[in-house]
Amino acid sequence: LRTAFQVKRSARMCGECEPCTRTEDCGQCDFCKDMKKFGGPNKIRQKCRLRQCVVRARKMLRVRDEEFSLCERKDNIMHRDRRYSDDYDENDMEPYYKGRNASWGSDDEDGPLYSPVPRKKAIKVKHVKRRNKKFDKKKESRRHKQKQKHRDRLRHSERGDGRHGGDLQQCLGPNCIESTRPNSKYCSEDCGMKLATNRIYEILPQRIQQWQQSPCIAEEQGKKQLERIRREQQAARMRLAEMERRFHELEGIIAKAKQQVVQQDEDVNETDSEDTDLQIFCVSCSHPINPKVALRHMERCYAKYESQTSFGSIFPTRIEG
Incomplete structure (x- = not known):
C-alpha cells in the first residue's frame, strides 16, 4: 500500500469533493484570467480556483473561515494522538517500545546486559524529546503557512469577483446614495459621466493656464516666419508703388508726344549754317x-x-x- 508521503505532488485530487467533480473552469477568477484560452499571459499557471481540491490542494484560497477552522482542529487532534510527551506514563509507552524494539530486544545475549527500564529511558531522552521539538517546529511552520493562506484568501475575497456576493459599496457619483452595480464603481452610466464632467471642469482650466504659460518652440518659430513674410510683403508693396509711379510718368510723356505736330517741310537755311564756325x-x-x-x-x-x-610685304x- 502507498503511504501518504509516497503520493506524488502532482496528484492533488481526492476525487470526492465538489471541486474535483467540476469539469469546466469558471473563467472569472484570477487563475482563469491568466490562462491562454481566456486571453491571459499564462504566467501563474494554476488551476481554476473552483476546481482546486479542498483536501489535497496546496493553495486553499477558496476555503471559507468555518472550513479553515475545522481543518485546523482536525490536524491538531491527529497530531496530538501521535505525540509522545513527558506527561505520559511509562506503562503507556511500554507497548510502543516493545513493538519497536522487538527485533533487537529479543536476543538472549542482550537480556542480562541491559534492563528494560534504562532502555526505555534512553529512547525517551534521545528520540521522544527530539521528536517533540521537531513536531513543535513543524507545527509552527504549519501554522505560519495556514495564516498566510488565510491572508491570501481574505485578500482574494476583498477583490470582489462577484462570486461570493460581497458587501455592496456606495456609488462614487456626485450626491448619489445608491449602491454600485456588480464589477462597477457607479450605480449607472449617468453617475460616471457626471463625475467625469466635474473632474474635467476642475482640472481643465488649470491645465489650459499651464499650457498657455509654458513657451512653445513651434509657436515662436511661426511668429518669426510671419514677421519675415510681413517684411517681404511691405517691400513688395513699395516696389509696386514705385513701378506704378514710373508707369504714370511714362504714360504722361507718351501722351505729350502724341499731341505734338510733325513738321515735314522744313526749310534748311544755308546762310545760318554757313555763319556757324563749327x-x-x-x-x-x-x-x-x-x-x-x-x-x-x-x-x-x-x-x-x-x-x-x-x-605681308617686305617693302614699307x-x-x-
Missing part, C-alpha cells in the same frame, strides 16, 4: 572739315589710305598726305 577733324588725315560734308570726306579719306596700305608702306 568744324570737326578727320580721323584719318586730321584735317578740319565742315560738319555737313564730314561723313562723305571720312569715307573717301579712309578708302584712300586703305588702298595705299600693304600687308608709303602713304602720301
